[in-house]
Amino acid sequence: MCRAPFTPHDANSLKNQGAIYLKEVSFRSKDPRHISEVVQLIKTLRRNVMARESERAERATLVTQEKLVLAGNKFKPIRLHDLWIRPTFGGRARKLTGTLEAHMNGFRYLTSRADERVDIMYGNIKHAFFQPAEKEMITLLHFHLHNHIMVGNKKTKDVQFYVEVMEMVQNIGGGKRSAYDPDEIEEEQRERDRKNKINMDFQHFVNRVNDLWGQPQFKGLDLEFDQPLRELGFHGVPYKASAFIVPTSSCLVELIETPFLVISLSDIEIVNLERVGLAQKNFDMAIVFKDFKRDVMRIDSIPSTSLDGIKEWLDTTDIKYYESRLNLNWRPILKTIMDDPQQFIEEGGWEFLNLEATDSDSENSAESDQGYEPSDVEPESDSEDEDSDSESLVESEDEEEDSEEDSEEEKGKTWEELEREASNADREKGNESDSEDERRRRKMKASGKARAGPSSAASKRMKFR
Template identity: 70%
Template sequence: MSGIRKQKMIETRNGNTLPAKGKAPKTGNDSAINLVCFSTRLKALYSNWQDLKAEFWGSSDVLVVATPPSSDDLRYLKSSALNVWLLGYEFPETIMIFMNKQIHFLCNQNKASLLEAVRGSAMEAVGVEVVLHVKARFDDGTAQMDALLRAICAQSKSNPIVGYIAREASEGILLEAWAEKLKNSNLQLADITSGFSDLFAVKDHEEVTNVKKAAFLAATVMKNFVVHRLEKVIDEEEKVAHSVLANDTKKAILGLTKLKKGNIDICYPPIFQSGGNFDLWPSASSDDEFLYYKSASAIICAIGCRYNSYCSNVARTFLIDFTPTQGKAYEVLLRAHEAVISALNPGNKVSAAYQAALSVVERDAPELVPNLTKSAGTGIGLEFCESGSSLNAKNDRVLKPGMVFNVTLGFQNLEAQTNNPKSHNFSLLLADIVIVTEKGPDVATALSSKSVKDVAYSLIEVEEEEEEEPPKAKSESNGTENLYSKATLRSDNHVILKEELRRQQLQTLRRNVLARESGKAERAALVSEEKLVIGGNKFKPIKLIDLWIMPTFGGCERKLSGILEAHSNGFLYSTSRPGECVVIMYGNIKHAFFQAAEKEMIAVVHFHLHNHIMVGTKKTKDVQFYAEVTEVVQTLWDGKGEIVEEQWERDRRNKINLDFQNFVNRMNDLWGQTQFKGLNLEFDQPLMELGFCGVPYQTSAFIVPTSSCLVELIKNPCLVVILSEIEIVNLERVGLGQAQANFDMAIMFKDKRNVLRIGSIPSTSLDGIKEWLDTIDIKYYESAAPR
């Protein structure tokens, strides 16, 4: 939910939101007011009031704060925020009056008993006396109100200015009676809403910690619940209403209370929107329409969590097979959103943040300027929307460390090039929690990714008449929609048994029997004369980051990760260390492989080359780039409120596989273009169900066929056997009736120069290997074990 939307809600509901931490607790040691915090914040209140009296506090001599009764409605009140900020609890049906020498409270006996503890702290902190006016249970409080008015007149100058929160309507018998008395008192009244906005704008360490925890909770729910739920709905083609998804998400948030004994709540009902109907205003709600996730659709999700009454917010837009218009709009929005965040540095004016977003849109897509939201968010804390801290073009307040913003930016009412009304109209929305620090902006919701590759999906259409064909990602030749897709969804939902998968993989091999190498050798001979062209013809590099290389560059220092970039005629791999780079020309690639992190703990792209290249001081024809599935932690809450760590290996594995798959898909699309046809390049993938164990060198390895090779890509040295170069295979030491025996595979090549022997293959793999050799039409013989 955006700040601009929440701001309007406050205006239409007189500033109402969720009740803060709850009613004032019963007296007792477990519910005592934190006196150190009370003293510090009381000093801050009086200091701000005295220093900025004319600027923000309406020149008020007295501050009056009246908190209404508790309510189940979604509402935020500055009076309730002051209760929680100063005292640690909400004190409903309570009147507080701050004066130069006294603080008066009008409340019931239970609250008065709790407030007794602050007497000494108030005197020590700012030299004021605490006076308690106790109202009996069935008393209307009239007598106590008269005493309050007399105290105001007695301690202040003649005709004092009384500040109050003008935007909060009086609710309940007590506050209505007080409002009437104040109105008839002939005292001069002034609105002090801006004063409290300025007071709450800069958070102390404890407040920032609460915001960070709330933000982490929101980002965790978005990443680990919402995204997975949406993927399951789309993949299984479920019909689920927006309202159902919202309710499920709310349950997921409230379920976090099991992880931490404390105050966890929602900031607003979760919002899910799709199907052409989008509302970026505060009245937005999750309707009962089904989630729409066909091609060219957009889905907006927004959730907010509260921790110890402090708010957070995160919003993401997910795109399904997006059109060029949608893709461009999202990329512009993403850059504009990042520009807002980058501008949130101490000393800058608040208006500079929105201007940064506007400048990006004016530069990259001026036609979208009318559709840009008029605000880039607002301050956030105890209130979901802190008035006075809106990130708009007119706010000239100066940013300070400790300020926290709900950075929310969107495009409204855009149109895509489709005839379907459910995808023709679309909107985009992004929101993150950002904390202003001395070192720069800190994104507290960074756990939830908003990059294109993590929010864009490509659907797979499964054709019933081609059941043999393994699912492939849909590729469109006239756009860039799927170049950045996060995942391919809607795979065949039927469970494929191991034997059925093996049968399908053998059928795949039959359709790709021995792709010959015609023309490749001649092309490779010219590669040595080529130079890598970087940025040629305005080519935008395709990247894969955080990779290691094998073989290594050498040296005793710890290896560095690097970036693999695909340019117009070759790859460039480099690390941050000078001189550590490798160039691989496309024309020098004989075979390219991609193996996902499934049976192994790494994902690999491997290139088997025509001609040797140098990697550091090593001469090689095999180069691979890989990422390891390392331990990743997700922060949860323990019973003491501390942060603990729990491993989330599956998330890391999925992310690596998706990143690699997206890279491979984009490269296959690139190599499919006319200028690369002669190279006959495409990433080949090992058919794991056809694999077998054996010893090709000195240690056991899992050896796997592909459509054109027999490979082992994990252990060093790797194994790449090109099937078209095999003359004959001899299966040696095959022992009849010996179930536990092993056998060897001797591979003889057409060049008659070498024989490769793979030893110690379990006899249980014999039938599978013979079936595979039959499928690819390679002759083989069997030699019985010697007696």
Template identity: 90%
Template structure:
């Protein structure tokens, strides 16, 4: 009790001192803390004011775009591609002469001939879904062929199914043979032919969607092309042959990359380049040039919008000794020096190529393209997970990029509508970034697991680049949100646009914060008078002290022992009731002493304990 009382009194005595320190009259440490807090608050307030202005501008811009039916429609991504009907033989006369009633594979016409009811029936290999073989205990081999049938789950958008709805299709056939070698050969031929046809048709379908590019104009004798040698390309060319480095040349209206093989060549037109980046090797293993394009092109058999040319600045070295080498080892020092020289040489070669190309793009005929090599700002970079693996994401003057890991990330800042920082809160080690594009039909880009230490830097960078950002405690499901906006743009505009993400501007939060700042107030005290609060607190403390003293006195009186006369009278009455009057006087005294000690022992110690308490 006395411990609680002393702590309360000590807190009461320290109250004026704390108030004095809060007013900045006694403690120099508190003054310095307040100065730093005021500085941070003013910086945060400036950023908040700028974000409020950006929110107003963004709302007006979104209203104009939605009212005009801008990028809400987006691309028609649901359009189906109609593939051309594949025909193996145009007439019956084109069929090969029947040799035997056995399964045959016609690689020239890309067909398989199956013996059905005594006739050889042709099927184009593209109609085959799967082919397999198995062998039973009687050494009989079976081949099973499953065909693509319109209306089944694996071909719901087959264009031919609408034309031939009344036709009857063969779904599955099985054949038995006693020659396992022939069966395995047929299965291998069908699989190889089918794989080649599917790859060719998919490449043809992708090429059909490409935008036609202009022809490359090679540099003449007067203009020598700018060349960068011994570079590799990503994505790589198809095929199983050994990869080879090539050279990148800048011609009159575009770049050409080529290797010693005739079929490995890529042309990049200047008019198709949207962004160009040069990233020298600092902490990375490669130095690269990256081109982000307006329209897709084909690199080998791959359709891509990002083409990269790079050179490894460090060779893979394997130490044969296997042990640790000293930092003062001359061989180790010489090896590190060679690596630095190689890295500097490669970076300098790329830099010279970039400078000469920038000079070329500075000519009047290329002014309308507004092309220039951009370089990432490493000091503004942060770690995050844009796809599946963690990467170092770096801003540039016009983009947010990650160019080392594949697939590469290139986000144009002018295409961003807003940025929502999610899972931001106390105790969180990381947070997420959701990038919403102006094209609401485009999927929201997520960068997950960003360290919380990068939060202030990202806010400062977003505010500097005039990008509106919001904060939320939880992750949002953006697909239904964007669908709601696209379905009813007028309702979105009337509800205030993106301000539903502004948690700081809500009235409930502000009221809760004001109530939390007021603290606890007694019901019988006026909140405006501080003196009355202090008097009531002191009065309550005095009353509590009086109540404690009265309680202690009552407890001490109750715990006091009985007198010797009362004890002797009780002992004699007990003896009389028990019939022990025949006992001698001396025995009765002994019993009384023993009984009295047992009764008086604890009672005599009770007042002392009460006093100590």
């Protein structure tokens, strides 16, 4: 049994308003295999119809482009062969390489299939990039456009043509190979030669196109292939995966992983470096655009070792940047700015992000609180000042005399004097408490010691002799 639902609210319902529509139809079949095939065909048909309708809706929003003027006999098109394209053409057919041709007013990419063709007008190109393969696996040409175009059934603003400079898949069978294996060395040399040849072919194509864009009829477009500066690059997470983000003379780009990242420096209002601290290994970059209706672009998990290089690059490009210790919620901030831009300007603009200014303001306010004197108190007269001065002098003299007397009293006696007085007091107490017999014994002992003193000294002298 198969159920095929119908929607009565389609385009044909307006033509036949009095018709009766079936909501559901049931089919019975004795052959289950046949009915399952029919179900699959119906589902495929519905999917194709939905895709065609969505593509038609997207094409309706496209800006009308001028038609491509093909090169004639006098001007041969500049060609670059065996290129892959991103985004790819739709369909389940095997992907094919194509050729990129530079004509009178635009590029054309085409494969051996008649329906796989893309035209890119020179006037629709906002930025053009050439990135040779150095540490990457591909050499590429990338075009960032002003207006969307259709590549197959996909609407896009970024079109890329690339060549793989080495095989993505390596044979890992057969065990380990020695670094001094002649076959291994020869294979590496072939890969280097292939990479250099591809880079040279791309460079030759780029130079010829730059010469074409230098002609007077293209001066107003201000087009030239830009090359990323790898020495200024840094790792970060612009979307979901980590990538190597590289600045150019006019953009900040990441052209290897999809989705691509292309940010024009002229569109940036400020950059806020968030989660910046001594104990942090990573920090985030929030890019605020001049069009406040655009969402803030975030690049997360940038290593702290890249902080100084990013600051130097921002200084050279004259882009204002701030630092904060926490991540900010930018949507309500931008909404507040758009609601009352005049108040935002009067309150100092973006200076609320300046941590150094806020710290200095707090210090200044603390100092001003300490040195505050009420303005309501009126100054006293000169006579009162003189009286108070004389009184203070008299009081100070009296205080000095009192302090001298106190110091003399506080000087006291030394430890030796105190010990001597204590021992004398103990003797007096002992003499008073002793009886007469004890006093006599002490006197007899003292007299005996006095008599024995010289005889003992004489005996000692005899011994020495």
